Amino acid sequence: MTEKESRKLSDEYEVADVLGKGGFSVVRRGLSKCPSAGERSHVAIKTLQRFGSTPPGLPRNRAGEKGLTSLGFPMWKQVSISDALLTNEILVMRKIVEDVSPHPNVIHLHDVYEDSNGVHLVLELCSGGELFDRIVAQDKYNEVDAAAVVRQIAEGLAALHKANIVHRDLKPENCLFQSTSEDSPLKIMDFGLSSVEEFTDPIVGLFGSIDYVSPEALSQGKISAASDMWSLGVILYILLSGYPPFHATSNRHKQQIILAGDFSFDDHSWKTISSSAKQLISSLLTVDPHRRPTAQQILQHPWVTGDSAKQDLMDAEVVSRLHSFNARRKFRAAAIASVVSSTFFLRTKKLKNLLGSHDLTPEEIGKLMTHFKKICAKGDNATTSE
Numbered sequence: 001m002t003e004k005e006s007r008k009l010s011d012e013y014e015v016a017d018v019l020g021k022g023g024f025s026v027v028r029r030g031l032s033k034c035p036s037a038g039e040r041s042h043v044a045i046k047t048l049q050r051f052g053s054t055p056p057g058l059p060r061n062r063a064g065e066k067g068l069t070s071l072g073f074p075m076w077k078q079v080s081i082s083d084a085l086l087t088n089e090i091l092v093m094r095k096i097v098e099d100v101s102p103h104p105n106v107i108h109l110h111d112v113y114e115d116s117n118g119v120h121l122v123l124e125l126c127s128g129g130e131l132f133d134r135i136v137a138q139d140k141y142n143e144v145d146a147a148a149v150v151r152q153i154a155e156g157l158a159a160l161h162k163a164n165i166v167h168r169d170l171k172p173e174n175c176l177f178q179s180t181s182e183d184s185p186l187k188i189m190d191f192g193l194s195s196v197e198e199f200t201d202p203i204v205g206l207f208g209s210i211d212y213v214s215p216e217a218l219s220q221g222k223i224s225a226a227s228d229m230w231s232l233g234v235i236l237y238i239l240l241s242g243y244p245p246f247h248a249t250s251n252r253h254k255q256q257i258i259l260a261g262d263f264s265f266d267d268h269s270w271k272t273i274s275s276s277a278k279q280l281i282s283s284l285l286t287v288d289p290h291r292r293p294t295a296q297q298i299l300q301h302p303w304v305t306g307d308s309a310k311q312d313l314m315d316a317e318v319v320s321r322l323h324s325f326n327a328r329r330k331f332r333a334a335a336i337a338s339v340v341s342s343t344f345f346l347r348t349k350k351l352k353n354l355l356g357s358h359d360l361t362p363e364e365i366g367k368l369m370t371h372f373k374k375i376c377a378k379g380d381n382a383t384t385s386e
């Protein structure tokens, strides 16, 4: 990757349809104007907008060089959160380019452009959809399939952790399939909240669900590679049951049970799950981060290699629960994206509390919609007292 300060994105790419939207970004399909080997390549262009009044400026140094510490990270506290996220994502992506890419399970960054619309990350296109979307669309699903997913995420994490990169926001929606083909690789993406151990001051994860957040992250202890392993444990638990391990109606209660590592395999659907899978989950969901296995270690685990994973079809109830879980998650993600992108989101405490609770009841969804309409009507005047 080279610096593209003087060239324009539009000189090299045709920008097409919107693929998705995040809190501070819009991702569009792009088509290169200059064919390589006779073909025009398809990419994803993630445009991160600046909202802060005094943007910190793009880092000009190559990630990994010592000069990065002179970028003034303490300044992040004075600039908007969106600017801090933006700078962080670029730093981490550059580190990935230098120390991890190409890797089949980590998204690749081709280029970076900057103009008055914001910063454009030209990324490898992943057109195969999100992890849970594909699983719920399958008519057959068993432990071997789940093990293949865990193996790919662990491969990606092992490479990232080796480069001292901690993802910090590992969740199913940040895992996309590269293509729709059956053997498509699964890619880890969205490094907006990630940290590079030696030079970034991690941004506190203010947004979204705490379902995947480790106890040490919640208690504001040191966040390390082991925190990603906890998140992987949560993903695995959901893959095999259709519901999250830490389940509560209030965010405060959920925090308490995460901190205590209080989960169980009591539901009847766990009876048919192999003991090897349960043992792996228990090791990943160990409260003490030092006692959790590393990504490299779990790649040798007999369940992850597929040796002890059951081939029997998963209980239909698990797949149906996964369906509902996925639908609720998508609804909440859309709500968060629209709230986060508004300038007043940090002041809408009530809404944040509602969104933090994973299991939205119909009544809560109604409340959420009413609150949405209210804050939309009030615009920037919404306050925490609502």
Ligand code: ATP
Pocket: 019, 020, 021, 022, 023, 024, 025, 027, 044, 046, 107, 123, 124, 125, 126, 127, 173, 176, 189, 190, 192, 337
């Ligand atoms: P969030 O606020 O959830 O952290 P974000 O602003 O970091 O989001 P992303 O999650 O990276 O944005 O991207 C938003 C959406 O765009 C994704 O959910 C996905 O649907 C789509 N998307 C992102 N990257 C790609 C890609 N490389 N290929 C295809 N689609 C992508």
